[in-house]
Amino acid sequence: xMAAESSDKLNVSDDFDDEDGPVIFKRTSATSxxxxxxxxxxxxxxxxxxxxxxxxxGQNSGLQNCKIIPSxxxxxxxxxxxxxxxSTSRVSSSNVKSPVANPKVxxxxxxxxxxxxxxxxxxxxEEKPSIKHVPRGNxxxxxxxxxxxxxxxxxxxxxxxNSKAAPIVKKPIEDSDDDDDDLxxxxxxSRNAGTSGSGYDxxxxxxxxxxVQKSHQDGSSTSxxxxxxxxxxxxxxxxxxxxLNSSVKKPxxxxxxxxxxxxxxxxxxxxxVDDDDDIPISQRLAKSSPSGNKSSSVKKIEKAVKVNKSGxxxxxxxxxxxxxxxxxxxxxxxxxxxPSEGDGQKKWTTLVHNGVIFPPPYKPHGxxxxxxxxxxxxxxxQEEVATMFAVMRDTDYMQKETFKSNFWSDWRKLLGKNHVIxxxxxxxxxxxxxxxxxxxxxxKQMSTEEKKALKEEKAKxxxxxxxxxxxGVKEKVGxxxxxxxGLFRGRGEHPKMGKLKRRIHPSDITINIGxxxxxxxxxxxxxxxxxxxxxxxxxWLAFWSDPINPRLFKYVFLAASxxxxxxxxxxxxxxxxxxxxxxGNIRAAYTKNFTSKDITRRQIAVATYLIDxxxxxxxxxxxxxxxxxxxxxxxxxxxxxxxxxxxxQFNFLGxxxxxxxxxxxxxxxxxxxxxKFQEEKSPxxxxxxxxxxxxxxxxxxxxxxxxxxxxFRTFNASITLDDMLTKDTKDGxxxxxxxxxxxxNKEVAIICNHQRSVSKSHTAQMSRLTEKIAELQxxxxxxxxxxxxxxxxxxxxxxxxxxRNLTPDALDKKITQTKAKxxxxxxxxxxxxDLKTVALGTSKINYLxxxxxxxxxxxxxxxxxxxxxKSLLAKFAWAMDVDPGFRF
DNA sequence: CCCTTGACTTGGATTAATCTTC
DNA sequence: GAAGATTAATCCAAGTCAAGGG
Numbered sequence: 001x002m003a004a005e006s007s008d009k010l011n012v013s014d015d016f017d018d019e020d021g022p023v024i025f026k027r028t029s030a031t032s033x034x035x036x037x038x039x040x041x042x043x044x045x046x047x048x049x050x051x052x053x054x055x056x057x058g059q060n061s062g063l064q065n066c067k068i069i070p071s072x073x074x075x076x077x078x079x080x081x082x083x084x085x086x087s088t089s090r091v092s093s094s095n096v097k098s099p100v101a102n103p104k105v106x107x108x109x110x111x112x113x114x115x116x117x118x119x120x121x122x123x124x125x126e127e128k129p130s131i132k133h134v135p136r137g138n139x140x141x142x143x144x145x146x147x148x149x150x151x152x153x154x155x156x157x158x159x160x161x162n163s164k165a166a167p168i169v170k171k172p173i174e175d176s177d178d179d180d181d182d183l184x185x186x187x188x189x190s191r192n193a194g195t196s197g198s199g200y201d202x203x204x205x206x207x208x209x210x211x212v213q214k215s216h217q218d219g220s221s222t223s224x225x226x227x228x229x230x231x232x233x234x235x236x237x238x239x240x241x242x243x244l245n246s247s248v249k250k251p252x253x254x255x256x257x258x259x260x261x262x263x264x265x266x267x268x269x270x271x272x273v274d275d276d277d278d279i280p281i282s283q284r285l286a287k288s289s290p291s292g293n294k295s296s297s298v299k300k301i302e303k304a305v306k307v308n309k310s311g312x313x314x315x316x317x318x319x320x321x322x323x324x325x326x327x328x329x330x331x332x333x334x335x336x337x338x339p340s341e342g343d344g345q346k347k348w349t350t351l352v353h354n355g356v357i358f359p360p361p362y363k364p365h366g367x368x369x370x371x372x373x374x375x376x377x378x379x380x381x382q383e384e385v386a387t388m389f390a391v392m393r394d395t396d397y398m399q400k401e402t403f404k405s406n407f408w409s410d411w412r413k414l415l416g417k418n419h420v421i422x423x424x425x426x427x428x429x430x431x432x433x434x435x436x437x438x439x440x441x442x443x444k445q446m447s448t449e450e451k452k453a454l455k456e457e458k459a460k461x462x463x464x465x466x467x468x469x470x471x472g473v474k475e476k477v478g479x480x481x482x483x484x485x486g487l488f489r490g491r492g493e494h495p496k497m498g499k500l501k502r503r504i505h506p507s508d509i510t511i512n513i514g515x516x517x518x519x520x521x522x523x524x525x526x527x528x529x530x531x532x533x534x535x536x537x538x539x540w541l542a543f544w545s546d547p548i549n550p551r552l553f554k555y556v557f558l559a560a561s562x563x564x565x566x567x568x569x570x571x572x573x574x575x576x577x578x579x580x581x582x583x584g585n586i587r588a589a590y591t592k593n594f595t596s597k598d599i600t601r602r603q604i605a606v607a608t609y610l611i612d613x614x615x616x617x618x619x620x621x622x623x624x625x626x627x628x629x630x631x632x633x634x635x636x637x638x639x640x641x642x643x644x645x646x647x648x649q650f651n652f653l654g655x656x657x658x659x660x661x662x663x664x665x666x667x668x669x670x671x672x673x674x675x676k677f678q679e680e681k682s683p684x685x686x687x688x689x690x691x692x693x694x695x696x697x698x699x700x701x702x703x704x705x706x707x708x709x710x711x712f713r714t715f716n717a718s719i720t721l722d723d724m725l726t727k728d729t730k731d732g733x734x735x736x737x738x739x740x741x742x743x744x745n746k747e748v749a750i751i752c753n754h755q756r757s758v759s760k761s762h763t764a765q766m767s768r769l770t771e772k773i774a775e776l777q778x779x780x781x782x783x784x785x786x787x788x789x790x791x792x793x794x795x796x797x798x799x800x801x802x803x804r805n806l807t808p809d810a811l812d813k814k815i816t817q818t819k820a821k822x823x824x825x826x827x828x829x830x831x832x833x834d835l836k837t838v839a840l841g842t843s844k845i846n847y848l849x850x851x852x853x854x855x856x857x858x859x860x861x862x863x864x865x866x867x868x869x870k871s872l873l874a875k876f877a878w879a880m881d882v883d884p885g886f887r888f
Numbered sequence: 889c890c891c892t893t894g895a896c897t898t899g900g901a902t903t904a905a906t907c908t909t910c
Numbered sequence: 911g912a913a914g915a916t917t918a919a920t921c922c923a924a925g926t927c928a929a930g931g932g
Contacts (some may be wrong), residue, residue: 089928186905222900445923446911461905479920479922481920481921483921483922488923489901489922489923490923490924491899491901491923491924494923538894538895538896539895539896540895540896543894543895546923548906548923550891550892551892551893553893553894553895554922555894555895555896557895566898569897586889586922598919616900616929617898617925617926618926619925619926620925620926620927622924622925627923627924629924629925631926654924655898655899655924655925656898656899656900656924656926657924658899658900666923692889693926694927694928697926697927697928708926708927709925709926709930710897710925710926754899754900755900756900756901757900757901761913761914761915763916765914786898797897799893839899839900841899841900841917841918842900845898845899846897846898846899848899858923869917869919870918870919871918871919
């Protein structure tokens with residue numbers, strides 16, 4: 001077997017690896033092309049580049065993409081693309097300007113700090129502004145600058161909305177009265193007045209935010225000079241393009257694609273929704289919705305497709321072939337179809353991959369567990385499950401009755417009714433547990449060489465599953481390993497915890513692959529796949545149904561670094577940025593509805609307010625066989641406690657059963673509305689009884705194309721980061737700047753309630769640090785004494801080990817050093833304590849527009865690697881060449 | 889509409905790899 | 911160089927939201 005396998009492997013890898021043809025970095029979209037072109041050129045140019053670690057295999061174009069891309073190139077593509085949708089906002093705008101800006105900026109940049117910053121900004125903005133359709137155009141600049149307004153001012157504005165807001169505006173606000181609209185709502189109103197429960201104290205953190213009032217300009221100015229260094233030139237195409245593609249997806253209403261079609265849609269909405277007011281804001285605001293769809297043409301047929309260095313001839317050939325036939329024909333076809341159709345749903349043209357890999361079969365260990373003190377022989381199947389349980393002895397699932405009883409019920413099915421083992425209480429798994437500990441120890445004791453060899457062996461086996469070729473580009477596959485059997489570990493009080501998650505076989509798996517691609521060989525001899533599909537409207541490569549909940553599926557997708565994922569990631573952020581242009585009106589609209597007589601409207605208004613201000617999740621309904629957690633729409637009466645005069649105390653379990661505790665000051669009308677919603681209800685009743693996520697999102701969509709509840713979280717997180725970085729970054733060394741970044745990151749994590757459990761060793765670590773500090777303080781004291789004595793001509797105190805005679809100067813220096821060391825330790829200790837329950841990673845991965853970070857790094861000469869690790873760099877390859885002046 | 893299905897994003901914990909320290 | 915700490919990668923559960931069917 002082994003032999004056979006390995007040989008297979010070899011072949012495969014060969015396939016991927018050979019050739020050398022032009023290395024293709026990206027997939028065939030317009031974007032990628034450009035990148036490719038330039039990549040070579042730029043290579044050494046940009047500093048970023050230099051720093052990034054390039055992968056040897058080249059496949060990871062990501063980094064390389066960062067390079068500069070000639071903006072020019074893009075236009076052609078675009079132009080063609082847009083024809084039909086010329087009207088769409090984003091698209092058109094993008095074509096036009098941006099490229100220009102940079103150069104000038106850089107030149108002026110050096111000196112005039114204050115201004116340079118704004119210049120940069122302006123170009124950036126230009127992107128949007130130019131677009132006529134886009135709601136409110138260039139105000140961004142001003143906005144940015146004004147975020148600094150004192151809280152009070154903002155608050156005021158905010159409240160003002162009531163009166164003024166009323167009519168929804170027809171056009172995108174030119175009057176941007178509230179410049180601070182862009183700010184997260186939280187910033188505007190003093191948020192947590194109270195304290196937050198156990199978690200962390202929100203109040204502290206926010207305050208700083210509010211307080212700061214300096215101007216942003218300095219920040220940007222400095223950055224500018226950098227631009228040259230870093231990027232070298234003007235680019236930005238990526239951005240634009242992205243915007244092009246971005247909104248597309250499932251455009252439905254918003255999809256500008258077919259302008260004709262679209263028109264009708266709006267109308268419909270109007271009548272439907274607003275009663276009092278009139279037209280849905282969205283219509284008014286955005287007359288033409290954004291989104292350009294990437295026309296099929298864009299996709300174009302990349303003939304040149306080759307896998308980077310890999311790809312055996314045969315493989316390659318296949319690919320090529322497919323491409324031709326497939327994409328070409330499709331392409332032409334699609335163009336003819338209705339505009340919207342074409343690519344609308346199409347996610348890829350050719351797709352080649354090798355399927356999935358299965359966990360090894362169970363190897364019985366033969367250790368006998370005890371039942372009522374006596375050894376019991378188990379069949380391998382029974383033993384396997386017993387072992388899963390035995391091994392979990394140290395986890396706290398063992399204290400949960402649900403876990404144990406679910407386990408027992410499933411295990412008993414394997415044992416059979418008449419088995420000697422009649423109950424779990426009589427079972428003693430210790431022998432198995434001990435055996436497992438020994439195995440673990442053995443593994444740990446292996447020499448480094450052995451470990452390495454083992455690792456390599458595994459890598460070799462998996463190599464062929466790690467990659468897929470999508471439209472001719474080699475991309476990493478995210479999770480190609482089928483989940484091994486185990487006991488289900490639900491979070492929180494999950495009713496199904498402890499149930500046996502059975503082994504998955506090939507016959508459970510559906511493979512999705514290109515029509516012309518070879519069907520992956522089933523890795524388990526004698527078995528076969530459940531089904532083969534060729535569905536290019538989805539991105540999954542394989543799926544099986546979840547053994548715990550058969551209504552759900554487990555999918556195999558491409559990795560985050562793939563351009564398919566990157567593209568949608570970018571679209572997500574573009575949508576959130578779009579919200580920035582609508583948020584003023586949205587706030588005005590919901591504020592007005594706080595007092596609507598229509599209770600549904602009022603609930604929608606209040607819910608939207610909470611989502612905006614607190615970044616709550618939407619809150620879909622859940623089944624009884626899931627943990628009982630809530631989001632905004634599913635909040636219960638008991639989850640919100642009113643505290644006169646205008647505070648609300650939230651306390652509930654959110655996603656993953658993470659506790660959300662927060663007390664915030666809210667608009668008086670919101671406070672009143674909540675009281676009203678709670679009237680005559682029991683604690684367990686729904687607070688928003690007239691609402692659910694689909695109604696809420698349907699409403700949001702009327703306010704802005706594509707808007708849904710989750711967009712607010714992205715928006716809130718990213719705008720907060722952008723704002724804090726701009727405000728708080730000062731001149732200083734890199735470490736200080738990174739500190740600013742971390743502070744902002746932490747703020748975002750707190751807003752999003754991203755928590756982590758404190759590590760077991762936390763307390764120990766803290767006390768160790770305390771000890772060390774005390775020790776150093778002792779040293780310091782001695783040094784001081786010595787210094788005094790030396791000055792008086794006396795010899796230092798004996799202390800043998802301690803230094804011999806030192807000059808006063810030397811002692812002085814030592815004292816200073818020691819003090820610094822103590823200081824640093826104390827600071828480290830504080831941040832450690834502060835962050836013990838805060839998870840910074842989640843927001844970095846999912847909520848913070850990487851372009852904010854990249855642009856900031858460029859402006860402030862912070863190496864991007866200090867902020868993004870390798871996988872983040874790969875994931876955010878699409879953001880690397882952002883203009884240094886980029887603002888969210 | 890409402891409910892179910894399907895597909896994709898988000899998220900904390902676990903595990904593996906790497907860096908620090910004594 | 912091993913123990914400890916940190917960080918990165920992996921794992922897989924748990925959300926969000928669109929769409930389809932009745």
